Amino acid sequence: MKPHAAARENRDRVLRIALPVAVLALGLTAWEVVVRLDNIPPYVLPAPLLVLQTLVADRVLLLQSLLVTLTTTFEGFLLATVGGIGLAVLFNQSRLVEYSLYPYAVVLQVTPIIAIAPLLLVYLPQQTAVLVCAWIVAFFPVLANTTLGLRSVDRNLADLFSLYGAARGQVLMRLQLPSALPYMLAGLRIAGGLSLIGAVAAEIAAGSAGAGSGLAFRISEAQYRLNIPRMFAALLLLSVAGIAVFYLLSLVNYLALRRWHESALAAER
Amino acid sequence: MAAATAASSNVLVALRGVGKAFPSGTLALAGLDLELRDGEFVSLLGPSGCGKSTALRIIAGLSEPSAGAVEWQAGKGGHGRIGFVFQEPTLMPWASVFNNVLLPFKLKGAPGGHAAERVTAALARVGLANFGGAYPRELSGGMRMRVSIARALVTEPALLLMDEPFAALDEITRFKLNNDLLQVWQTLRTTVAFVTHSVFESVYLSSRIVVMAARPGRVYAEVPIDAPYPRGQDFRTSAEYAALCRRTSAALAQAMAAGGEQ
Numbered sequence: 001m002k003p004h005a006a007a008r009e010n011r012d013r014v015l016r017i018a019l020p021v022a023v024l025a026l027g028l029t030a031w032e033v034v035v036r037l038d039n040i041p042p043y044v045l046p047a048p049l050l051v052l053q054t055l056v057a058d059r060v061l062l063l064q065s066l067l068v069t070l071t072t073t074f075e076g077f078l079l080a081t082v083g084g085i086g087l088a089v090l091f092n093q094s095r096l097v098e099y100s101l102y103p104y105a106v107v108l109q110v111t112p113i114i115a116i117a118p119l120l121l122v123y124l125p126q127q128t129a130v131l132v133c134a135w136i137v138a139f140f141p142v143l144a145n146t147t148l149g150l151r152s153v154d155r156n157l158a159d160l161f162s163l164y165g166a167a168r169g170q171v172l173m174r175l176q177l178p179s180a181l182p183y184m185l186a187g188l189r190i191a192g193g194l195s196l197i198g199a200v201a202a203e204i205a206a207g208s209a210g211a212g213s214g215l216a217f218r219i220s221e222a223q224y225r226l227n228i229p230r231m232f233a234a235l236l237l238l239s240v241a242g243i244a245v246f247y248l249l250s251l252v253n254y255l256a257l258r259r260w261h262e263s264a265l266a267a268e269r
Numbered sequence: 270m271a272a273a274t275a276a277s278s279n280v281l282v283a284l285r286g287v288g289k290a291f292p293s294g295t296l297a298l299a300g301l302d303l304e305l306r307d308g309e310f311v312s313l314l315g316p317s318g319c320g321k322s323t324a325l326r327i328i329a330g331l332s333e334p335s336a337g338a339v340e341w342q343a344g345k346g347g348h349g350r351i352g353f354v355f356q357e358p359t360l361m362p363w364a365s366v367f368n369n370v371l372l373p374f375k376l377k378g379a380p381g382g383h384a385a386e387r388v389t390a391a392l393a394r395v396g397l398a399n400f401g402g403a404y405p406r407e408l409s410g411g412m413r414m415r416v417s418i419a420r421a422l423v424t425e426p427a428l429l430l431m432d433e434p435f436a437a438l439d440e441i442t443r444f445k446l447n448n449d450l451l452q453v454w455q456t457l458r459t460t461v462a463f464v465t466h467s468v469f470e471s472v473y474l475s476s477r478i479v480v481m482a483a484r485p486g487r488v489y490a491e492v493p494i495d496a497p498y499p500r501g502q503d504f505r506t507s508a509e510y511a512a513l514c515r516r517t518s519a520a521l522a523q524a525m526a527a528g529g530e531q
Contacts, residue, residue: 154359156355156357156359157359157361159326159329159331159353159355160353160355160359160372161376162331163329163330163331163351163353164372164373164376164377165376165377166376170375170376174361174372174375174376175361178361178363178364181363259363259404260362260363260404260405260406261362261363
């Protein structure tokens with residue numbers, strides 16, 4: 001690489017981090033200043049520093065709740081992964097099963113989860129209901145992407161497999177699933193964020209029923225008590241959790257594909 | 270003119286009156302008669318749309334003829350007895366070069382064992398002994414095609430089918446691969462059926478050229494290339510080569526005229 005091109009790339013990298021940080025700092029400062037100058041009471045709008053103080057002061061409570069929500073998210077994600085990939089393989093192997101079940105997968109996907117959650121809470125124990133919500137929201141992108149991936153096989157490679165008399169299972173394991181991996185991982189990356197959303201939506205719904213201890217429950221609880229700073233603190237934690245989930249899955253994606261797939265290659269060539 | 274030589278040689282596989290109609294109604298082949306004899310290097314030469322790739326796929330068993338029959342010498346047909354090289358290298362991008370070449374054994378099992386040694390030997394044969402651990406995308410186009418050839422030959426098939434394998438490569442790489450392919454062919458004595466639309470490539474490589482005409486695809490003429498092997502740069506620049514190219518070009522031009530306008 002030419003030296004000035006390298007320098008430009010370096011500057012680009014610094015800017016990509018520095019600019020959003022600067023915007024954040026600017027926004028927070030403006031927020032803090034406005035709250036102080038206008039003497040806005042904390043139950044209307046808490047200043048950023050107060051939110052931070054609340055986060056530190058309530059850390060045990062909030063982190064415990066975060067753990068509950070993250071556990072649900074993770075379980076929902078795991079079930080979505082197994083369910084989504086499993087169903088996609090099943091659909092791929094049997095057209096009859098696909099025709100029979102696919103419409104209902106779509107129905108589950110397009111019905112807003114926040115509308116399903118109260119119903120699930122009627123019939124299921126709360127923790128299970130929350131988990132089911134996380135699963136419902138998260139499994140569809142895994143299913144849809146894996147289905148697409150299983151069909152996106154290089155036709156010449158498929159011919160090659162049949163030339164060597166490959167059995168159906170061999171085609172699935174050695175050709176279709178590896179071909180589908182990039183699609184699958186893209187689906188998982190979406191599913192990670194969605195299962196957090198599903199868990200939160202269900203916790204909010206459950207929270208109004210008066211039970212639960214997840215982070216979203218803390219938010220609605222704080223709302224009833226007009227503890228606005230804690231609402232913000234809990235929200236902040238949820239955002240951070242969402243970002244962490246996204247980057248963790250991006251890392252998995254990169255590690256799995258970096259040696260062979262176009263999407264994970266360095267720009268240099 | 271084919272019948273006289275066919276009787277004296279051992280026919281490995283023969284297409285007899287093969288026709289192929291696609292569901293769309295396109296008649297890709299009609300009344301195609303073609304014999305491939307043990308150890309020969311046959312090029313199928315023709316304009317696009319003359320069904321040469323379809324013929325190759327029918328020989329490979331990847332496509333069923335809608336008329337006629339494919340007859341194999343006893344015990345020579347079937348899975349694992351045919352190597353196929355596509356126009357693209359068609360490698361599994363997620364697998365290393367070694368594992369790509371190992372694929373036929375993974376699918377069929379290695380008769381007599383020693384799969385790993387045979388893969389190593391196949392890679393050495395195409396000059397890629399040190400690249401077993403590389404991934405396809407880390408290789409150049411020419412090297413990927415070599416991997417593809419190594420994979421097709423690793424099972425030591427009776428017949429190697431090649432569908433315009435070098436069409437996408439630059440001329441320098443193509444010449445190099447032409448030479449290397451001839452060398453491998455002379456070592457292994459595998460029968461080769463090579464689809465191409467290049468007169469020059471077909472004359473350089475083949476012991477016999479089958480010129481095909483389109484609409485519907487059929488054999489139009491045969492041009493035997495009697496120049497002795499090994500062939501090299503001397504042959505490529507010889508008057509004999511030029512004369513053979515001229516003859517083949519003329520046959521191709523007639524075939525295209527017979528097949529109607531593009």
